[in-house]
Amino acid sequence: MILMLCGTGDARKLAVFLIGRGLPLTASVVTASAAERLEEAGISTRTGRLDREAMIALLQQEGYRAVVDASHPFALEAHANAMQAAAALGLPYFRYERPGLAFDKHPRLIKVHSYEEAALAAKRIKGSVMLTTGGKTLEIFAEQLLGDPEIRLTVRLLPCLENMEKCSRLGIEQRNVIALQGPFSREMNEALFRHYGTQVMITKESGAEGSVEQKLQAALDMGLYVILIVRPQLHCAGKGKIFDSFAGLAQAVGAELAADCGRKNETAEKREG
Known part of the structure; x- marks a missing residue:
């Protein structure tokens, strides 16, 4: 299961895309209105702000295996909390960044x-x-x-x-x-x-x-x-990765969850043996 931080309209589209690829997730949002829009698309949600410690507790309690951060590009505190919480538990962190804007130099x-x-x-x-x-x-x-x-x-x-x-x-x-x-x-x-x-x-x-x-x-x-x-640059460390396409992120998340499942099965087999 994936915990996904949603804070923009394209985050909703990404959540629908991931579910369509067979990747189960819960969307974490701040407001009830945001939750309502996601639930209308059949996406499970939880509402309320999460600091680092609260996110660690949630990830542990619910057994999430990955964090997808699709919060607003300027939500620096949310990015930091998500990265640190994932790192504290050894979970992979995937950040979706909207494609940037390219403008030629203009005098104004x-x-x-x-x-x-x-x-x-x-x-x-x-x-x-x-x-x-x-x-x-x-x-x-x-x-x-x-x-x-x-x-x-x-x-x-x-x-x-x-x-x-x-x-x-x-x-x-x-x-x-x-x-x-x-x-x-x-x-x-x-x-x-x-x-x-x-x-x-x-x-x-x-x-x-x-x-x-x-x-x-x-x-x-x-x-x-x-x-x-100008949009602040986000730098990921450890298991953190940044993507600017839905397909690329979905492929990476799917591969990581499959690998995690494989590791769990291997451990279980060794215990049984």
């Missing part, structure tokens, strides 16, 4: 490596800034951009109560809050940029499946500055 494309760098870059450019990186790191941008008379900060994020309360607490006016559930088409992105008079757009390099490409290309074609937070 600014690549940075952290949220702090992104906020400072926007502060230098000024103008109407649309933030599309979600609510988790909203404080970083509010600290740098709110209160500057030459900057209008609009934020586009999920319409959940936590995000709305955070916007209110940080002093982001309702007229500057775009509470919508994606993904968004190119036409939708263009309409929002025009409506808010956007001059600078901040986004993350989540990968091709995260609808970032449409958003980024639409912004550049409209003459906006785009501040792109």
